[in-house]
Amino acid sequence: MYFHPIEDPDTGQIGYLLADATEQKAAVIDLPPRSTELLRALLAERRLALTHVLRTHVHHGVPINCAALSELTGATLVLPEGAPLPADCAVRVKAARDGGYVVFGQQVLQVLSSPGHTAHCVSYLWRDRLFCGDAFDLGSCADAGEDADPGLMFDTLSGRLFQLPGSTLLFPAHPLGGRRVALLGEQRLRTASLLTGSRDAFITEMLSRRTTAQRRARPSSATRRH
Numbered sequence: 001m002y003f004h005p006i007e008d009p010d011t012g013q014i015g016y017l018l019a020d021a022t023e024q025k026a027a028v029i030d031l032p033p034r035s036t037e038l039l040r041a042l043l044a045e046r047r048l049a050l051t052h053v054l055r056t057h058v059h060h061g062v063p064i065n066c067a068a069l070s071e072l073t074g075a076t077l078v079l080p081e082g083a084p085l086p087a088d089c090a091v092r093v094k095a096a097r098d099g100g101y102v103v104f105g106q107q108v109l110q111v112l113s114s115p116g117h118t119a120h121c122v123s124y125l126w127r128d129r130l131f132c133g134d135a136f137d138l139g140s141c142a143d144a145g146e147d148a149d150p151g152l153m154f155d156t157l158s159g160r161l162f163q164l165p166g167s168t169l170l171f172p173a174h175p176l177g178g179r180r181v182a183l184l185g186e187q188r189l190r191t192a193s194l195l196t197g198s199r200d201a202f203i204t205e206m207l208s209r210r211t212t213a214q215r216r217a218r219p220s221s222a223t224r225r226h
Contacts, residue, residue, distance in 0.1 A: 001107060004042060005171070005180065008032035012174050015039075016131055019048045020105025027052035027104045028069075029124060029131045030173045036069055051104045054078040054096070056114075056133025056173060057121040059147055067091055078102055080113075080120040096122045114161060116141065116153025123161065125168075133173045135161060136187055138194070142209035150206035154199045162188050162195075 002019040011032060017039065019026035026048040031039060043050055050073045057080060070077040070091040079085070081095040096102070098113035102124070109124040109131075117134040124131040134140060135156060140148040166185025176182050177190075194202055 002026075002046060002048070006032060006035050006038060006042075007180075008035060014171070014173055014175070014180060016171060017042055018104075018107065018109075018126065019046065020107045021046070023105035024048050025105035025107075026050050027054060027075075027102065027107075027109070029054045030056055030133060031069065036072070039069075050075045052076050052078055052094075052102055054102065054109075054124065055080070055083070056123060056131065056135070057118045058083045059118060060084060080122040083118075083120040096124075098122070112160065114156045116149055116156045118147040119149060119152065121156075125164075128165075128167060129169045129171060130161070130164065130184070131171050132161070136170065136172060136176055136191075137174065138191065138206070141206040143213050150203045151199060153206075154195065154202045157191065158195050158199075 002021045004017040006015040006017060007013070013030070013032040015031040015035060016029045017026060018029070024047055026043060028039060028050065031053070053070045053075045055078065067077060069075070076092045076094050078094045078096050081097045085093065096111045098111060100111045102109040102111065107126070109126050112123045112125055114121045114123045114132065114135040117137055117140050121133055121135055123133060123135055141150040141153050162184070164184055166183065166188065168184040170176065170182045170184055170187060176187065194205060
């Protein structure tokens with residue numbers, strides 16, 4: 001197995017190139033914008049054929065470059081089931097369904113539905129590694145982001161992802177507390193105070209934080225007069 005993180009220093013977004021070194025088949029997860037040439041260089045260096053371009057989530061109204069990459073390489077575009085398709089999409093698209101699999105060479109990624117950050121998030125499990133997108137971004141439920149749903153996030157974390165072994169390695173789409181890899185057990189401890197209560201209590205807390213964030217972002221009456 002070949003594994004190479006690809007990070008955009010401007011946005012902090014992290015993508016992941018995975019490959020079966022024996023059969024020279026590769027997949028990329030959440031490739032950051034403006035990283036296509038770097039990815040192609042890595043593929044050429046290892047003589048890898050890209051077979052799948054995967055996304056953990058897609059935001060409404062935000063352009064993504066995955067369809068163009070799929071068209072360029074002939075790779076299958078894999079999007080969460082129900083996620084919006086890119087405009088004028090003319091490539092092969094596979095829906096990532098909960099419990100399904102993505103196979104490249106002899107490597108297998110299991111699809112886990114993990115909504116919350118958006119309504120159609122998925123995570124990809126490979127052995128002891130979980131490529132989780134922004135599934136653990138509690139801030140997305142506390143700010144004014146329209147895609148995030150606190151109730152779905154509570155269900156995903158408490159009822160799904162935190163049921164995996166604590167030794168599972170998390171590889172997020174953005175750093176978690178400044179870290180680019182974390183143990184699931186550590187994240188469970190960090191969020192215990194928020195998630196050990198009821199679902200309603202979690203939703204109330206997130207909505208309260210959202211209201212506070214909106215008040216801080218709102219200009220004062222004095223500022224508005226000018």
